Amino acid sequence: MAAFLSFHCHSLPLSSETPLVKSSSSTTTTTVSAALSATESAATTAKLGNINNPIEIETYTCLTLLEECNTMSELKQIHAQMLRNGLFFDEFAAAKIVSFSALEDSGSLDYALLVFTRIPNPTIFTCNSMIRGFTNKNLPKKALHFYEHMITHDLFPDRFTFPSLFKSCGSLDEGRMLHCHCTKFGFSCDCYVQNTLMKMYASCGCLISARKVFDKMENKNIVSWATMIGAYAEWDQPIEALKVFERMEIENVRPNEISLVNVLTACARARDLEVAKRVHGIIEDLGIGYHLVLMTALMDVYCKCGCVSLAREIFDELPDKNLYCWNIMIKGYVEDSEYEAALLLFREMQLKGVKGDKVTMVSLLLSCTHLGALELGKWLHMHIEKMDIAVDVALGTALVDMYAKCGCIESALRVFQEMRERDVMTWTALIVGLAMTGQGETALDFFHEMQMSGLKPDAITFVGVLAACSHAGLVDEGISHFNSMRNVYGIKPSIEHFGCMVDILGRAGEIAKAEELIKEMPMAPDIFVLGGLLGACRIHGDLEAAERTAKRLLELDSERGGTYVLLSNIYSSLGKWEEAKAIRDLMVKRKIKKPPGCSLIEIEGIVYEFTRGDLTNPHSSKIYEMLDDMICRLKHAGYVPDKSEVLFDLDEEEKENAISLHSEKLAIAFGLISTSPGTPIRVVKNLRVCGDCHTATKFISKVYNREIIVRDRNRFHHFKDGYCSCKDFW
DNA sequence: GTAGGGTTAG
DSSP, rough: OTTTSSSSOOOOOOOOOOOSSSSOEEEEEEEETTSSSSHHHHHHHHOOOOOSOOOOEEHHHHHHHHHOSSSSHHHHHHHHHHHHGGGGGHHHHHHHHHHHHSSSTTHHHHHHHHHHHHOSSOOOOHHHHHHHHHHHTHHHHHHHHHHHHHHHOOOOOOTTTHHHHTOOSHHHHHHHHHHHHHHHOTTTTTTTHHHHHHHHHHTTTTTHHHHHHHHSSOOOOOHHHHHHHHHHHHHOOOHHHHHHHHHHHHOOOOOOHHHHHHHHHHHHHOOOOHHHHHHHHHHTTTTOOOOHHHHHHHHHHHHHHHHHHHHHHHHHHHHSSSHHHHHHHHHHHHHOOHHHHHHHHHHHHHHHTTTOHHHHHHHHHHHHHHHOOOOHHHHHHHHHHTTTOOHHHHHHHHHHHHHTTOEEEEEEHHHHHHOOOOOOOOOHHHHHHHTTTOHHHHHHHHHHHHHTTOOOOOOHHHHHHHHHHHHHHHHHHHHHHHHHHHHHOOOOOOOHHHHHHHHHHTTTTTTHHHHHHHOOSSSOHHHHHHHEEEEHHHTOHHHHHHHHHHHHHHOOOOHHHHHHHHHHHHHHHTTTTHHHHHHHHHHHHHTTTOOOOOOEEEEETTEEEEEOOOOOOHHHHHHHHHHHHHHHHHTTTOOOOOOOOOSSOOHHHHHHHHHTTTTHHHHHHHHHHHHHHHOEEEEEEEEEHHHHHHHHHHHHHHHHTTTTTEEEESSSEEEETTEEETOOOO
């Protein structure tokens, strides 16, 4: 207690000093004094008359007016009256003045405090009003000081004192001391007090204490259950939350909306679809009518559990949607990789006149990033500026990432430079972006700058750094960063880092060293590590290592089409047609399919998708005309189709046709006819670019004098004047 | 009492 009372104490006289104005008589009528506030509302004037034309007021009228009072101006006039007629010295009436000033929205805490100091013998009721006032107006320190002073003046708390005090607790220490007081004064078995006590422990993050209070409660009400469930949900212990809910069901406690919202929050965190569906049933069984928050929480669980269409059904039936609803639904689509749907929903949101916030923007930018939709991304950036949405670290990072992954590294850099605050993620996004565009050296410069700025790189930053080394062919730097990761930053290399190292060594032709590293790794290699090695074997034509690696890869995942294709391509590129055919036959025998290649191109804000030999585009006939013209002009410039990567057993002419119909060629042809000369063409591909398309695109960039930026599964190819930024390594 | 966002290569 002594420690608790050691706060610095402001002077808060609970004195019996002479009030400012003393009653001069005990008459029951008087006139409105000249001390009235100058600002009078029309309503007050009607009730009380104005300053120059006072009317007489009786005490009982005063009390009635006090009940109906709406503004401070009215209150001050009534207060003045009460001072004249002596009513102020009535305990109940004075308490009313304090409680109005302290608790009403239109009130004034300063005034309440001033009045309080003039009350000769304040009661605990008045003190509680003050404490509640301080708490409600978010002045927790003042609430606690007031309480402290109150008890030193022998005014003792009642059961209404503690709930506000618990709400004003700033630390667990304060909370524990108040808990002691509460027990000492004998209120620790009051249900309301116990609920707020639980809430206090929960908001201090002390769930064990909250649970102790909960377990000790003899008379739990629905608020107790809801609070306990909410506490666990909030502090990311959803399983515990659901266990409490289960007990609540066993004890046949009828849930209310709030308790169900908390249960759903726990379901969302635990990804527990089953309980969520049960709650959905309960909502219907209990006949809880339409309840926006409850429906929103339910939508969120469905989204998080991958049932986006169920969420959408609820969403469509909501008569009034707030920003929560829109953001949850948009995020749901993004998480479900339905990026177009997310963007479409945003259009709908705009048509309804609902403004998005920064969370909405992050989700939408993420969609653009995945789709490679630079124009839409740019538009969103403008929209963010137009709508005055503050670009904070997360939104800025999303912008940097979007620009970088849409192949516009200059804009990514510009956003990065303009950001006021950057954290590890921001730097990492830029480093990875630079690495993907083949600007490995610049990426490493930024990595250096990041370290200079005092930020500590994390494991993900190092993935970017090593990728940069790999793309730039910087073997020694790669090894040195790999070592510093452990030695300087104490980050244990994970399989991702080993994968990058295998890639660095493999690209440099150090296949044996790469194989050695895989042997020494503390973990078993996964398909990505071995896939990287197999890719390196392809580049360097190392057949033996390729066969070894492919064998291990097929042991790990015999369903993976890419492995068969890569091995078959390696055979055919070395002229080993028999072996190549054997692999392809094996694929047919095992009924293994390669995922279909698909290319996206954005024209005037619309994303068009092409698959091999696609005829679904409305401009197909023009596209194929262009394609013929293109191939013809390329051949004229020296292009020779490379048919070694054709999977099917076709004759030579068919092979040539098969590769000329690759989705990226179609997308580029569409880009050429749909944009004005000189405009860069940007294509996003879901797989790696094939060797022939890579060669062809180099020729296109020269023949048609266009920059072509192709984002494939792993990186960017920036084609210009017949060259590619990947330096033919990918 | 409902969301709360951004960085991982191959």
